Amino acid sequence: MKKNKNISDSLLDFLGRCPTPYHAVEYLAGFLRENGFQPLKESESRGKLNPGNYFIVHQDGGLAALSLTGTPLEESGLRLAGAHTDSPGLKVKPFPVRRKNNCLQLGVEVYGGALLGSWFDRDLSLAGRVSWIEKNNIFKTGLINFQNPLAVIPSLAIHLDRDANAKKSINKQKDLVPMLLLSEQDDSFEEILTLQIKKENKTADPRQILAHDLFFYDVQKPARIGLHEDFLTGARLDNLLSCFTLVQSLIHAPDVQNSLLILYDHEEVGSVSANGARGPFLRMLLKRLLPDSDRRQQMLSRSLLISVDNAHGVHPNFIDKYDPEHLPTLNNGPVIKWNANQRYATDSVTGGFFRALCGRAGVPVQDFVMRNDMACGSTIGPLTAAETGIKTVDIGVPSLAMHSIRETAGSKDCVFLLQVMQEFFSLLPVDALWKGHCQ
């Protein structure tokens, strides 16, 4: 019980510290380094990798971690796991400043499929990546995180919108512009960013801000809630819960075999980017691991990918939104996701594999399929499977309020996920379960 609490405590701490994919990647890279993983650079020469543990950061928002035992990869295959680092939210526009009625406001774009109603009346802060020119004319980029609440998107009072409870619609351009501060203080946005860069990076001395990738976020800390603390609430559980648990699983697996963990950015906006699952990140890594295409193909045919992304747990107030025979509940273990139209990559081999894996790990397992009269979401699973031909299963912990500014998950489910993924990374050989060698 204490161990479980420790894992979910460190997950909550991680969620609170990582408001953007860049912060999550920086944190996880530091954590991997502390645990003996060596950094690799994409720009350095591509000599053979010795047995050991490695990680590689891809353009700030993507991360891969690698454990190599020395067993030839074409014989052992790879235990692959994947997740995404990004979450829906509000991204600051390139030239965002709007001054209106004594207010400084920042215009935003909606990033991904955010549940917009949840963004009103929250204490918001701002974090992300900025590029600038230093006083000595050097180009620099860095991360900033204001941490303190500095903005809010107030609702319109019920007296001015009597229909608000019956039919609320949100105009993304007009209704969602955060109020930053009173304009009397008259700071320019560039000055605000310059001061923050200097505050967080003592050696920086920006002469000109060039551009930014900044996101608003809720400053309310993630928490463990419920009479018996059975639930976790917080932003970005989709899908930083999975990223964090996968990294923990790889580090702490008792007898880790040849394994590769890949975390992509930009899943929430379709994955078409240099950092997305439709980009070349995984392909480049696999080529680096085995430059010879025959041997690489052998390796891929013996590998399996577990694509980990939160699933829809049953919401007791809306039970008619779910298929009646597939009702995953919080704290009852990871969910295998099925879709006949390949919105999820699971099939009877890979779904069966994961169910057997859970059995070996002593972890309960559940299933989800979308109702036929509702559209099904997707994940990095089918994209990665289509790109590489690797056998893939889509799974994830059940959660509520997906894409809200504050989501809910079960506090036991991250522990179940950790246990089954540790079993996976230690599996020898990876195809044992479907080749009939299973004990």
Ligand SMILES: [Zn+2]
């Ligand atoms: Zn997701």
